[in-house]
Amino acid sequence: MSDDPVKLIASLAARARAAARHVAGLTDEKKATALRFAAQALRDGASDILSANAVDLARGQGNGMSGAMLDRLRLDEARVEGIAAAVATVADLADPVGQVIDARERPNGLALSRVRVPIGVIGIIYESRPNVTADAAALCVRSGNAVILRGGSEAVESNRAIHAAMVRGLQEAGVPGDAVQLVPTTDRGAVGALLTASGAIDLIIPRGGRSLVERVQNEARVPVLAHLDGINHVFVHRSADRDMATRIVLDAKMRRTGICGAMETLLIDREWPHAAALISALVERGCAVRGDDAARALVPSIDVAEAADWDTEYLDAIASVAIVDGVDAALAHIAAHGSHHTDAIVAEDETVAERFLREVDSAIVLWNASTQFADGGEFGLGAEIGIATGRLHARGPVALEGLTTYKWLGRGSGQIRV
Structure with a gap:
């Protein structure tokens, strides 16, 4: 795999695009089953995840990480079980893909409907909390998307272990591993490459502090779903x-x-x-x-x-x-x-x-x-990808519906426009 960040992200995005076409065509039950397999893989891989997390914690303590940040990073058996349970909860949520938003029939008999469809390839950039690796992957797969994850360097080993378990479960259920990819480098250049991958990535979602979100909003050439502060x-x-x-x-x-x-x-x-x-x-x-x-x-x-x-x-x-x-x-x-x-x-x-x-x-x-x-779970949406404060596309807790767009379908009987 190339060390050049731009080439690396281009390769990941090409693989994600192919996987997205596959995931978009999966039935509701197949997506749900894949996430149940992923949840079990997280449980089965708990010891590996905790060992990886111990490495991150030791590094963070050595680097003087604050107590609050260490708490966000720290995993134990109960927290790993919570991560797995959250993935299983997403599996039980209603599938938004294919939902008919509205329908109408024109005077000429042309039947039109507006239906929810996956966005495609989503890039998620986040910090500190390793549970985001599983939450984001689960939400994207359940809504028919492929995702490229770029976690923070402070949680690199934890993220890799969680990602590996998720992929094992998905693949066991017949979902391509490329549907959920983790950027393999901590090079900050990879973030810049994600932000400028217009046409290769359809949406960027940042989850982190003000400096991260401001950088994303300032540099992105890809649509962004974000919030800055919770004042x-x-x-x-x-x-x-x-x-x-x-x-x-x-x-x-x-x-x-x-x-x-x-x-x-x-x-x-x-x-x-x-x-x-x-x-x-x-x-x-x-x-x-x-x-x-x-x-x-x-x-x-x-x-x-x-x-x-x-x-x-x-x-x-x-x-x-x-x-x-x-x-x-x-x-x-x-x-x-x-x-x-x-x-x-x-x-x-x-x-x-x-x-x-x-x-x-x-x-x-x-x-x-x-x-x-202000939480997707409290709103009955299951896990959330974040709280969006913009005015376009999605607003408030972003869960499955927020990770879809729509298209118009027309069913005719030979109508032409003259």
């Missing part, structure tokens, strides 16, 4: 129930601080009488709070929020808090500082809540629920 807000309206607001805010921020659905900014209506107690509850849970002047007047012990805080995805036990003049000010703040990911309102006033749902331009907008529900 998510919870707005507590003056009509909010105190206990409900406290539960939602603490969960949204503190359940898991390092996920993209975590709340980063809390907006509190100036007319809500329990703001000081809510801010104090965050502090008591171990959250470092940074507030505007009005918030600090209520709880003087919190830190000063700088201008940059309103535009920061902390991914940590840190939150910025602003006291705002009602829903108009909350909407203006979210429009100015949000990342179009996930925003929520806590309110008993249905009219205000419906306005918030209508006017906040984010992929996910919630009423009286935690932002931590």
Whole structure:
């Protein structure tokens, strides 16, 4: 195999294209069976996967990797079983391919229908989490696509072991191994080659930090499905129930601080009488709070929020808090500082809540629920490939339907256009 990144990616893409044609023609049951075989192969290969992961962990510790990053990287028997179970769950999902989106018959008798079809060859660039290797492969195969995976160098051995197990299972079920390929090099030039492989790769999906996603969006000559940040807000309206607001805010921020659905900014209506107690509850849970002047007047012990805080995805036990003049000010703040990911309102006033749902331009907008529900599994979609915050193709949790496109079918009886 060539050491030149451009030639390497061209070779992988050509093989993926051939495999994609095969996978696209598989029946629902054959794709599901192949993923069940892959899930079993992951279970059977658990010892090899854990040994490979130990190598990555030792390297990460030696390189000074943070505790949070090591936790993302670390696998144990339970996590490997979770990876296998997630693949098996995808096997049980409804196949979107061939679904009729709509149909109509023209006055001349020509019957038209719009049906879901696979996208083709998908490139996925990701960091840290080795479970993405299996999740991405399963979702792409289930939706009839071939995939080229490029994981981060910090998880290289884990990714290779998971990939090898997935391929063994797929091949045992009669699916070509080239349907799921892992870029064999950690050379960053391979990322650039993926991004510029227009015509060879149909869609790029980045999963990782801001620097990765920005590079992908800046350099790609292939369509990209991505999000940058999860700068998510919870707005507590003056009509909010105190206990409900406290539960939602603490969960949204503190359940898991390092996920993209975590709340980063809390907006509190100036007319809500329990703001000081809510801010104090965050502090008591171990959250470092940074507030505007009005918030600090209520709880003087919190830190000063700088201008940059309103535009920061902390991914940590840190939150910025602003006291705002009602829903108009909350909407203006979210429009100015949000990342179009996930925003929520806590309110008993249905009219205000419906306005918030209508006017906040984010992929996910919630009423009286935690932002931590921003997850494909919680939406009943099974595993997800990520949360898309753009406005085209797919938006929000991207699962099987988001990995398809559509085509028009026409069934005639000799019609001609004159």
